Amino acid sequence: NAGVTQTPKFQVLKTGQSMTLQCAQDMNHEYMSWYRQDPGMGLRLIHYSVGAGITDQGEVPNGYNVSRSTTEDFPLRLLSAAPSQTSVYFCASSKVHSGANVLTFGAGSRLTVL
Amino acid sequence: DAKTTQPPSMDCAEGRAANLPCNHSTISGNEYVYWYRQIHSQGPQYIIHGLKNNETNEMASLIITEDRKSSTLILPHATLRDTAVYYCIVRVGSGAGSYQLTFGKGTKLSVIP
Numbered sequence: 001n002a003g004v005t006q007t008p009k010f011q012v013l014k015t016g017q018s019m020t021l022q023c024a025q026d027m028n029h030e031y032m033s034w035y036r037q038d039p040g041m042g043l044r045l046i047h048y049s050v051g052a053g054i055t056d057q058g059e060v061p062n063g064y065n066v067s068r069s070t071t072e073d074f075p076l077r078l079l080s081a082a083p084s085q086t087s088v089y090f091c092a093s094s095k096v097h098s099g100a101n102v103l104t105f106g107a108g109s110r111l112t113v114l
Numbered sequence: 115d116a117k118t119t120q121p122p123s124m125d126c127a128e129g130r131a132a133n134l135p136c137n138h139s140t141i142s143g144n145e146y147v148y149w150y151r152q153i154h155s156q157g158p159q160y161i162i163h164g165l166k167n168n169e170t171n172e173m174a175s176l177i178i179t180e181d182r183k184s185s186t187l188i189l190p191h192a193t194l195r196d197t198a199v200y201y202c203i204v205r206v207g208s209g210a211g212s213y214q215l216t217f218g219k220g221t222k223l224s225v226i227p
Binding site: 004042045092096097098101102104107110 | 160
């Protein structure tokens with residue numbers, strides 16, 4: 001199993017450009033989520049999905065869009081990139097195991113906005 | 115949300131047990147204790163979780179005190195590959211709140227040859 005696959009691993013954008021970070025999982029997990037990690041700030045939740053066709057906002061959703069048309073894929077779209085969106089982005093999929101939500105993370109996508 | 119307190123760093127000799135403490139004195143009855151770790155800038159890796167009882171899996175053991183105000187993650191035979199930042203997180207079991215993972219600063223574990 002590949003687990004959670006994120007592409008691209010690295011990306012440099014100019015301010016105002018748009019792009020999509022891809023996330024795919026092959027574990028048939030219902031739940032998927034996106035986080036950003038900034039130095040010294042830990043992970044912050046951007047958006048999450050509890051199933052195909054269902055998404056919801058997390059702590060820092062502004063400037064990002066998501067959709068969930070299939071169980072496997074959960075792309076994150078940056079509409080108009082800003083330097084404040086320079087960060088490392090992690091996608092996770094999860095299932096409820098023994099009553100708890102256990103997340104499996106991808107390797108991350110490092111984004112720099114100039 | 116329950117806050118957790120962890121020591122900023124610890125050293126452990128290779129082959130010995132690593133015992134990582136976590137205080138969560140404000141934990142509520144429906145909140146689980148999760149442990150994740152992050153090696154360099156890789157994605158966080160799930161280790162173990164528990165509610166009330168002690169838990170063990172192939173990676174580690176989790177000891178939760180009877181009053182649930184603190185816990186200890188035990189890596190029974192630490193290797194150099196266990197060098198990482200370890201995060202203790204307290205969250206509700208499921209639902210929207212279970213996604214809000216606040217990793218904080220964690221404990222930087224250094225395994226020494």
